[in-house]
Amino acid sequence: MWPNCRTTIADAEVIYEELETELVYVKFKVRETKEDLIVATTRPELICACQAVLVHPQDERYKRFVGRHAIIPIYGREVPILANTSVDPKFGSGVVMICSYGDSEDVRLFRELKLQEIIAVDEQGKMTKNAGAYSGLTTKDARIQIVKDLEKNGLLVKKESIIHRTPVCEKCRTPIEIIPMNEFYLKQLPFKDSIRKCGEAMTFYPEMHRQLLLNWIDSITIDWPISRRRYYATEIPVWYCKSCGEAHIPKLGKYYKPWKEKAPFEKCSKCGGKEFIGETRTFDTWFDSSVSPLFISKYLEDEKFFKKAYPVSIRPQGKDIVRTWLYYTLLRCYLAVGVFPFKAAWISGYCVDEKGEKMSKSKGNVIDPEPIIEKYGADAFRFWSAQEASLGFDFRASEERIANASKFLTKLWNIARFISMFPVVKKAKLMPADEWILGELAETSKAVQEGYKSFNFFIPATRMREFLWNLFANHYIEMVKARAYGKGFSKQEQKAAWFTLHTCLRVSLKLLAPIIPFITDYIWRSLYSKGSIHKEKFEKIDWKRKEKLTEQILEFNSKVWGIKKEKGVPLTAEIQITIPKELKKLEKDLKAMHNIKD
Ligand SMILES: [Zn+2]
Ligand SMILES: [Zn+2]
Structure with a gap:
């Protein structure tokens, strides 16, 4: 497939957009009966490549034409009229023309019906000599011109504006032409079943995104074209013998640029020729990135380390690259070492704008994180992304929401500053209020740790915010302020307040450290230890919630x-x-x- 950026791309790089296009109704002639047969098409410029006209076998309007021949307008060539269940009788006139490389459905039908191909579009997106008078025009100009000519000759019945699900290139968003090209392919069809089984056995966080992978695997119908005609990409390390064309691959271990480097061979292994031509194409970018688990586990570099580190534990990634990064990684690593690269995948949703729309350059709704991080800090940004949506769901970005997240950090800071006024005590005889908040802390800690175990950072973010702000700060601290200052309480009672305040802060800092790494570490080092909080373990908590007093207290x-x-x-x-x-x-x-x- 060949978009405007002029390289072959794979199915995985194609997305579909609803684009407005013109459906034109064109008169073909039935040779045997001299009747008109109206063909509806969005690609009239491809009439020159038409090799058959199809109708649905149950379509009463056209049954009598099946097996006869249609004469193509302008070119006067004859093609068979065939019945095929893939035709939708409700689309257009119910009669379609099949051109080589019109779309992937055409390609499939061409193969199924064993039709002879006619190449109408070249690599520059221009019409070939097969298009006759339109040769050299772009497909767009050819379309305009042929519609004019059909109209002039009374061959155009009508034009309709329709919304067409159009395949476009994910990168440059231009519609795709299908052009026959020689490319390198990686076999994937024979391994579909094995990879699907792996996809079924893997753990998905969240489970709902497993289907993205399985659906993609089920939809694969051809092998993976891996060579690209792009400049900035990994060079394909192949040289061809100038006299016999035999392909030569250099030894492992060095990076080659065959298009400008001398071939690392003396002579051709087949004909003995001494001159070589370097490959100019590059690899699909996913061909590289799909070996990342092998790279990080030092495959072919450090065997001992590799044995220990591979398979790796988890693949974290976005849901938009399941069919590329996730799928290709499973394929490539499996083919290379025979073992799948990880047992779990963590799939996040999209970061969308405040209205819930996908960010894109053309819409102008992209939020640049740099100035936001500069203004509110990386902790606020990170905490915002954790608390914004449950794992796997799209989450909305707006400066207001990020500013809101930073308010919690200010709260945490103020809580710590207040507690830092009191000494850290190892033990105390607790009062009922202390037992109450420590019971709540125990419940929170349990939920937070479960959240971390399922890689769902939304749970720690929201539970800790709820605990620290709404319970601990608003109620407990207010309740024990006088006691902590020692006003009207015994020494022992005061100590219990100090103990509880510090315990809640210390445990909370650890529970928040993965999602608020900088501020928690700073407070930790200021109050509790010289070492980093990130080397600590979550605390085992001995308190239990004896009775639920929270509602009554609030x-x-x-x-x-x-x-x-x-x-x-x-x-x-x-x-x-x-x-x-x-x-x-x-x-x-x-x-x-x-x-x-x-
Ligand atoms: Zn493109
Ligand atoms: Zn040779």
């Missing part, structure tokens, strides 16, 4: 704050209120927190 605190707000008095103002029975055990802390008088 409800009571909100009630008190609400009353004071209504009265227009400061939060420190005295209040008379009954503490609910189930919160009696927290009485001392609650009284200090709200300044409750009996």
